[in-house]
């Protein structure tokens with residue numbers, strides 16, 4: 001696999017642009033503690049998931065499960081599908097994405113633009129998250145098709161392995177000075193794939209998972225939620241990558257707080273992050289009030305906000321679902337302002 005930290009100046013495949021994503025310092029306290037965001041939207045397709053998509057395909061090829069001209073099938077909320085669409089186009093496969101209307105429309109459109117075939121398991125207008133139905137359908141379709149491979153991201157070790165380079169990138173950037181790794185948990189690949197390798201070089205690193213309120217990986221109660229791409233809804237199987245032995249703490253963040261954070265971060269820093277990243281950053285900010293001197297927390301930002309203009313960043317969509325809360329946005333803005341000092345023009349001693 002290519003080494004993103006030593007990328008050649010000219011590449012021939014889009015997937016060679018994966019990795020070596022930047023770190024953004026969102027907060028730095030007087031005692032030197034910092035909150036850094038690992039901006040995975042700087043990968044092709046604007047999300048971390050292309051890391052694991054490529055790894056799942058390479059792994060299937062190595063194991064003889066995917067043969068030339070074959071068909072890749074996956075149940076996806078969009079970001080995994082975008083990655084698979086790129087890798088399929090590069091390597092001469094067809095790709096069928098099994099989707100529902102809970103997925104962000106822009107992700108679905110982009111998958112199509114990249115040549116993916118979309119198969120819906122829900123009727124038009126049905127916005128409900130249909131993870132279990134999607135997975136069942138994808139499995140059946142793969143069993144019925146010739147030369148087809150269901151990548152099965154929830155249950156595929158290559159998903160977690162796709163994120164091992166994230167740990168190496170963090171280590172290279174921070175020289176092992178990382179105290180907390182916090183990230184969203186859907187399949188678990190991103191947080192636990194990174195965390196597993198990071199623990200080898202930084203044994204004391206705390207690993208904190210974040211899922212939407214209503215998701216079940218960190219316990220009940222189950223209910224619907226709007227954060228897209230993350231969590232485990234009732235009826236779906238908790239991903240095999242979710243490694244409770246690695247997890248120090250599991251936190252739950254509501255849609256209102258997650259989306260308010262994404263909106264406030266955009267207005268106050270110019271950085272567009274997605275709704276699930278809003279949940280992670282909200283949880284990270286609440287933990288920044290009293291960190292140890294010099295402590296470094298890294299939050300994994302799974303994707304950017306550009307894909308959520310019609311949802312998280314649309315006042316009417318938010319209000320129609322009772323998600324818009326000026327009060328919560330105000331609280332998050334105050335917290336951010338308190339923690340987010342100094343600004344870039346603050347004198348030298350901060351740098």
Ligand SMILES: Cc1ncc(COP(=O)(O)O)c(C=O)c1O
Nearest residue numbers: 079186187188189190229276302
């Ligand atoms: C926007 C978004 N956030 C969070 C996640 C969760 O990541 P993981 O499946 O690696 O746990 C995903 C996964 O698809 C995602 O697309």
